[in-house]
Amino acid sequence: NAGVTQTPKFRVLKTGQSMTLLCAQDMNHEYMYWYRQDPGMGLRLIHYSVGEGTTAKGEVPDGYNVSRLKKQNFLLGLESAAPSQTSVYFCASSYSWAGFPEYEQYFGPGTRLTVT
């Protein structure tokens, strides 16, 4: 199993450009998450999904959109990139049972995004 993969690993954008980050998991997990990690701060949840076709906002959703058209994929979009979105982005997935999300989260390797 590949686990959780992220594409791309690195990206440099100019202010105002758009891009999509792809997260894929092969563990048949229902729950998927997008986090950002900034220096001196803990991981912060951007958006999450509890199943195919469903998405919800996390702690810091502004400036991002997401889609979960297939169970194994979770896409994070930046419509108009800003320097404040320079960060490392992590995708994660987890199993759930009866809607109970409390299982370990499996993380992707991260995407380092710089917006100039």
Added chain:
Amino acid sequence: KNEVEQSPQNLTAQEGEFITINCSYSVGISALHWLQQHPGGGIVSLFMLSSGKKKHGRLIATINIQEKHSSLHITASHPRDSAVYICAVRYSGGGADGLTFGKGTHLIIQP
């Protein structure tokens, strides 16, 4: 906003030492996670616990629900244990979005 506090922020120790990293939180939780972030950036889940104690190899995690405190211990530490250790909690009543993360403890084990 409910906080997760970790201590120490930075820890440097000699190979073989017993290591303790602490995590405290402010209100009731349903679960606590310990994660390890390698120098290359990858994040791995070490433990998830809601009570008592768990052990995996040289790693031990404990939680005291009444005191709202958890500890991660590393016995016979080794340079390969050098990493950032992150505590995260799911507050009671929190849904799938409910993990709150600490800022991490940066551990360096010197040979």
